[in-house]
Every structure is written in structure tokens, then in C-alpha cells.
Amino acid sequence: NAGVTQTPKFQVLKTGQSMTLQCAQDMNHEYMSWYRQDPGMGLRLIHYSVGAGITDQGEVPNGYNVSRSTTEDFPLRLLSAAPSQTSVYFCASSYRGIDGYTFGSGTRLTVV
Amino acid sequence: SQQGEEDPQALSIQEGENATMNCSYKTSINNLQWYRQNSGRGLVHLILIRSNEREKHSGRLRVTLDTSKKSSSLLITASRAADTASYFCATDAGSARQLTFGSGTQLTVLP
Numbered sequence: 413n414a415g416v417t418q419t420p421k422f423q424v425l426k427t428g429q430s431m432t433l434q435c436a437q438d439m440n441h442e443y444m445s446w447y448r449q450d451p452g453m454g455l456r457l458i459h460y461s462v463g464a465g466i467t468d469q470g471e472v473p474n475g476y477n478v479s480r481s482t483t484e485d486f487p488l489r490l491l492s493a494a495p496s497q498t499s500v501y502f503c504a505s506s507y508r509g510i511d512g513y514t515f516g517s518g519t520r521l522t523v524v
Numbered sequence: 525s526q527q528g529e530e531d532p533q534a535l536s537i538q539e540g541e542n543a544t545m546n547c548s549y550k551t552s553i554n555n556l557q558w559y560r561q562n563s564g565r566g567l568v569h570l571i572l573i574r575s576n577e578r579e580k581h582s583g584r585l586r587v588t589l590d591t592s593k594k595s596s597s598l599l600i601t602a603s604r605a606a607d608t609a610s611y612f613c614a615t616d617a618g619s620a621r622q623l624t625f626g627s628g629t630q631l632t633v634l635p
Contacts, residue, residue, distance in 0.1 A: 416566075445622060454612060454625040455567075462620065470622065502566060509621025512557055512569035 414438050418503050418516035425493040425523045433488040433519050435503030443506040444486040445470070445513070446478065448499040455502065461486055462509075493523045529626050530613055536632040543600040545629040547613030548593075554616045556589055556596050557623065561610045570598075570611075603633045 419434045437444065442463045447455040447470075457470030461480040475497060477489040486505075490497060500520050504513040531546045547556070555574045559567040573580045573589045573596065580587045586599040600607055610630050614623040 443621060447625075452627060454627040455614075455623075457622055457624070460620065460622050468620065471624075504567075506621070509616065510555075512572050513567075513623065514569065515559075515566040517566045 416503055416505050416514050416516035418501075418519050420519060421517065422520050423522070425490070425521065427493060427495060427523060429493050431490050431493065433490075433501055433503075433521075435486045435488065435516060436484050437486075437503075437505040437514070438484065439505060439507070439514065440483060441505035441507050441514070442483065443509045443513075444480065445504045445506075446476070446486070446488045447502045447504065448472065448497075449502060449518075450499050458488065458501075490521075495523045497521065498523045530611070530629045532629060533627070534630045534632070536634065537603055539603060539605055539633055539635050541603055543603050543607070543631055543633070545598045545611050545613075545631070547596045547598070547626055549596075549613075549615045549617075549626075550594065551615075551617050553591075554618075554621070556587075557614045557616065558585075558587060558596075558598050559612045559614060559625075561612065561628070563609070567612065600631075603631075605633050605635045607631060608633045 416437045445460040446458040449455045459478040461467045503516045506513040557572045558570045561567045584601045589596045610628045612628045614625045
């Protein structure tokens with residue numbers, strides 16, 4: 413099992429550019445989530461999905477879009493990158509959220 | 525907003541000693557989970573304790589939960605240098621089963 417796969421691992425964007433962070437899992441997990449991790453602040457929830465076709469906003473959704481067309485994939489789109497979006501982004505998945513989440517290895521994003 | 529707050533923020537111990545980290549939270553929960561993060565890596569799920577449980581063990585890990593005080597503790601016994609990492613508590617507190625993380629405890633185990 414590959415688990416949760418995130419690509420790319422590193423990315424540098426210019427202010428105003430858009431991009432998609434990819435997340436895929438092969439565990440047939442219904443629940444998937446995106447978090448951002450900033451120094452000293454732990455992880456904050458951006459968007460989440462409880463199944464294909466269902467998404468909802470987390471604590472810090474502004475500037476990000478998601479979609480869930482398949483069970484396996486949950487991409488995160490940055491619409492117009494801003495320096496405040498410089499962070500490490502983690503994708504996670506779980507079987508209905510009742511037994512813990514499996515995390516990807518993260519994408520380190522720098523917006524200049 | 526942070527649901528869980530860990531204490532201490534940083535902890536440095538000698539190999540072989542026990543390490544205790546505490547977590548406090550604000551609202552009623554379904555369960556509380558502990559995760560480990562090695563530097564530059566993703567988070568790894570360690571242990572989950574449900575709201576109707578008071579104590580749980582997994583190998584060298586012992587977790588307690590006091591719902592009346594809205595607090596939990598993680599004990600790592602006989603620490604090893606490989607236990608050096610950041611440890612986060614996370615609460616599952618709603619019907620959407622999403623997690624809210626604390627800011628973490630940085631544990632350093634000196635050889």
C-alpha cells in the first residue's frame with residue numbers, strides 16, 4: 413500500500429499564480445482532509461470531504477478550493493497565491509474518521 | 525482556533541527516562557488522538573482514546589483521559605533517542621469527525 417501520496421513535495425510560486433496540490437490515497441478511505449502547518453501553530457484544517465462529491469470548509473478555507481470526484485483523489489487548488497499561504501500542506505485520510513488518520517508526507521510551499 | 529493545548533511546549537530528557545506530555549481541550553469530544561511528527565515529515569498516528577475510556581496502552585505508550593477536566597496525558601516509558609519528535613494531541617469533537625490539533629510538544633531524548 414502506498415498510503416497517502418502528495419505531490420509535489422516542494423513548490424515555489426510567485427504571488428498571483430495558481431496551482432493544484434495533489435493528494436491520492438489507495439486505502440478506500442471515505443474521509444479526506446487538507447491541513448496547513450505553520451511554525452508554532454500546529455495544524456489547521458482547510459477543507460475536508462466525507463465522500464466522493466461531498467466537500468466542506470474547515471477553519472481556514474479562504475483562498476483555497478477543493479473537489480472530490482473520486483474516492484481516491486482530493487486535490488487542493490490555490491486560486492491566486494499570496495505570501496500568507498507560504499506553509500507546509502498535509503493531506504490526510506481516514507475510514508469514516510473513527511480510527512485515526514493517515515497523513516501524507518507534505519508539500520512545502522513558498523510564495524514569493 | 526486551537527482546541528487542544530499541549531504542555532510543556534518543549535521537553536528534554538535522557539535516554540531511558542519517562543516522558544510525560546499533557547493536553548487540555550475546550551469542548552466535549554468523541555475521541556482524542558496523539559500523533560508524532562519527526563522533523564520534516566508527516567504525522568504518524570500513535571493512539572486513540574475514546575471519550576468513554578480512561579486509560580489506554582500501546583507498547584511503551586500510555587494515554588489517560590479525564591473528560592471532567594478536559595485533559596489527557598501521554599506517557600512514553602523508557603525513552604529512546606528515536607523518540608525525538610514533536611507530539612500533537614488532536615480532538616475529534618463533531619459529527620464531521622474532523623480533527624483539531626494543538627500546537628505540540630517538542631520532545632528531545634538525549635543519548
